[in-house]
Amino acid sequence: MSPRSWTSAARSDTGRVRDSNEDSLLDRPDAGLFAVADGMGGHAAGEVASRIAVEALEEALAGGDGGEDDDDGGGPPSGDRVAQAIRAANRRILEDADRNPERAGMGTTLTALALGEAGRWRIGHVGDSRAYVLREGALRQLTTDHSWVGRRVDAGELTKEEARRHPMSSVLERALGTAREVEVDVEEGEARPGDLYLLCSDGLTDTLPDAEIRSILREAEGLDAAADRLVHAANEAGGPDNVTVVLARVAS
Numbered sequence: 001m002s003p004r005s006w007t008s009a010a011r012s013d014t015g016r017v018r019d020s021n022e023d024s025l026l027d028r029p030d031a032g033l034f035a036v037a038d039g040m041g042g043h044a045a046g047e048v049a050s051r052i053a054v055e056a057l058e059e060a061l062a063g064g065d066g067g068e069d070d071d072d073g074g075g076p077p078s079g080d081r082v083a084q085a086i087r088a089a090n091r092r093i094l095e096d097a098d099r100n101p102e103r104a105g106m107g108t109t110l111t112a113l114a115l116g117e118a119g120r121w122r123i124g125h126v127g128d129s130r131a132y133v134l135r136e137g138a139l140r141q142l143t144t145d146h147s148w149v150g151r152r153v154d155a156g157e158l159t160k161e162e163a164r165r166h167p168m169s170s171v172l173e174r175a176l177g178t179a180r181e182v183e184v185d186v187e188e189g190e191a192r193p194g195d196l197y198l199l200c201s202d203g204l205t206d207t208l209p210d211a212e213i214r215s216i217l218r219e220a221e222g223l224d225a226a227a228d229r230l231v232h233a234a235n236e237a238g239g240p241d242n243v244t245v246v247l248a249r250v251a252s
């Protein structure tokens, strides 16, 4: 791929029930870096946690100098760098909570996508925000939900549809801000021309089944229209939660 070989669009919306939006996003097509974070914690602390997470990520991975292990002909940052960036975000959230006791216990998910010009992607992920790819009309989830229901889906004990409607659907088993050490999932793969990547918070995926997300991504004309339609559909379905989507399409 040549430089700037992708385009992106991003939206974040409070929804129809919540008073505030605790999601944060990063949309840096110039750096090939995208992220969604879904914060939690009282007294506006969730907003702070998710914002710290995306800022720490951006600082670590989009800061111009790519670091010595980045000089590999247009690849995304190494898996180690992605994991280190997310662990640094975790530490920064804990440090902020130490300094500001009213924010004790705040936490956040973080799902980050790095695209490389040589046609690879890397994802770093903690929590139940998700990354998907739409390729040749098929929608595939690239991340595993670190949640109580997600583990049961993996074990074949619940279907994704049952998990989506389950009363425990929002119970996380891994998040940033909850412990000094955090295990980070890092995935990688080939980014092909025409691929459409979606990062989103659970305000989208608890509200819309994958089939509807796929339909919207396939039918919308352009990334901005697709992002608008996803948010609109989640709100039409009740808008019970903050909803955030980041879309990145590789040029075909």
Ligand code: CA
Binding pocket: 038, 201, 202, 203, 241, 242
């Ligand atoms: Ca949420």
